[in-house]
Amino acid sequence: MKKSVYLLFIVICVILMFSVVPARSISAQQPTPSDDEVNAIASQLFCPVCQNTPLDVCPTQACRQWRDLIRQMLAEGKSAAEIKQYFVTNYGASVLPEPPRSGINWLIYIVPPVAFLLGVFLLFQAFHTWKKAVPDPGSAPDYTDPGKPDPGSASAVKDPYISQLEDELKKRT
Amino acid sequence: MSIQPGINSTPKRNVPLWAQILIWLGLLGLLGLLAAGLLRASHPIMSVGSRVPDFTLTLFSGYEYHGALQVKRSELLGKVIVVNFWASWCQPCAGEAPDVEAAWKVYEHSGKVVFLGIDYVDTEPEARTYLTQFAISYPNGPDLGTKISEIFNRNLGVPETYIIDRQGFLHYIQIGPFQSAAELQSIIDPMISGN
Numbered sequence: 145m146k147k148s149v150y151l152l153f154i155v156i157c158v159i160l161m162f163s164v165v166p167a168r169s170i171s172a173q174q175p176t177p178s179d180d181e182v183n184a185i186a187s188q189l190f191c192p193v194c195q196n197t198p199l200d201v202c203p204t205q206a207c208r209q210w211r212d213l214i215r216q217m218l219a220e221g222k223s224a225a226e227i228k229q230y231f232v233t234n235y236g237a238s239v240l241p242e243p244p245r246s247g248i249n250w251l252i253y254i255v256p257p258v259a260f261l262l263g264v265f266l267l268f269q270a271f272h273t274w275k276k277a278v279p280d281p282g283s284a285p286d287y288t289d290p291g292k293p294d295p296g297s298a299s300a301v302k303d304p305y306i307s308q309l310e311d312e313l314k315k316r317t
Numbered sequence: 318m319s320i321q322p323g324i325n326s327t328p329k330r331n332v333p334l335w336a337q338i339l340i341w342l343g344l345l346g347l348l349g350l351l352a353a354g355l356l357r358a359s360h361p362i363m364s365v366g367s368r369v370p371d372f373t374l375t376l377f378s379g380y381e382y383h384g385a386l387q388v389k390r391s392e393l394l395g396k397v398i399v400v401n402f403w404a405s406w407c408q409p410c411a412g413e414a415p416d417v418e419a420a421w422k423v424y425e426h427s428g429k430v431v432f433l434g435i436d437y438v439d440t441e442p443e444a445r446t447y448l449t450q451f452a453i454s455y456p457n458g459p460d461l462g463t464k465i466s467e468i469f470n471r472n473l474g475v476p477e478t479y480i481i482d483r484q485g486f487l488h489y490i491q492i493g494p495f496q497s498a499a500e501l502q503s504i505i506d507p508m509i510s511g512n
Contacts, residue, residue: 192438192463193406206406209440235438236463255347262340269332 177218185214185224192235199239363469365490369481372465374433376458377441380448388433388456390485397488397508398481399432399501402466405443410476413494414451417478420501421455429509435460437475482508 186200191207199207199214210231217227231239243249363369371391382388390398401417403410417432424430434457436444441459448457460466469479478491478501488508495501 204406206404206438209406209443213440232462234459234461236467238463251350255343259343265336266332 175219177215181218182211182215185218185227186211188224188241189228189231189239190241192231192239198241357470363479363487363490365487367487369479369485369487370468372468374435374456374458374465375461376456377436377445377448380434380453380455380457382431382433382456388431388458390481393431394485395483396428397430397483397505399430399505400435400465400469400479400481401432402435402437402460402469402475402477402479403447404437404439404475405447406439407475409494411447411451413476413496414447414453416495416498416501418451418453418455419498420495420505423498423502424505424509425455427509430505432456434458435465437466438463480504480508 183200187198189199189210191197191199191202191204191210193206194202194204197207199210214227217230222230228240232244237244243252245253369390371389373387373389376382376386376388378386399417399420403414417434421432424432432455434448434453434455436457436459439459444459447453469477474492476491476494478489478495479487480489480491482488489504
């Protein structure tokens, strides 16, 4: 009885061993990347030949070759960043959806925010100036008494026409 | 009748002078860049008679120039250089490939003419298949980063061929394929004759 249990234990161990070994070898293989995995990277790149066409939807033979290249590089274990860098090195920066942040390209990233900030500054300046020009309602001059101008007001020096008009109005009341 | 109290004087704008100068300089700079870009787009950098800037072509292994994996245009002064842009995905390139190779065979041992095949935005395995398929034997390499095609402002498609004279000036531009080896030879022969 004891011997048969011992044999059974050995058989189970052998079966387990053979079942584990192939599983390991399968997991060590690089699976073929799916179309979705390839397109996830291809969509971040543009066809170097056809202008403004993302690589994942480009129907030309050249683009099919590049998608195959991405698949091959993924199967080799290359990261998305490495694949993108390979494309830039080989086909130029025009394959990227946005220009690389180097050299004169910096203008594209610097000019718009600087122009925006400058615009905000100029608007602020303009509003500030306009605000100064409009008299504060609290310090409005007393038009009922033309001989008593509001000190410090922009209208402290009365327009003769306004004075005359006010006099006429006063006479009517 | 309402009366607007004395605001009939225009307020003085007080943008500092340095800011005004900066804004105008910036605007002029941007306009300058825009103009340069438009000019470049409308007029090709390279035209017949203009000096071809120096460039370095990295070659495919098996397609070296005298055993070197790189060739510089400036090292080829004194020779006629035939620069042929092609790609494996380009059908017209396949059409002219045997003729270009046939023409190369005529001049290969003369020492007066160098053919350079430049593989434009292509994948290497397909490019190698193409080179093998047409038994191309002259130096060939990829246009890494499209740097060489940018020198020629080549944006009309492949194939294109540029023939540079012995002094380094552009002598001939062929947009599209050559129809025969004789057509290519008829351009090269007068350039090397007389010496």
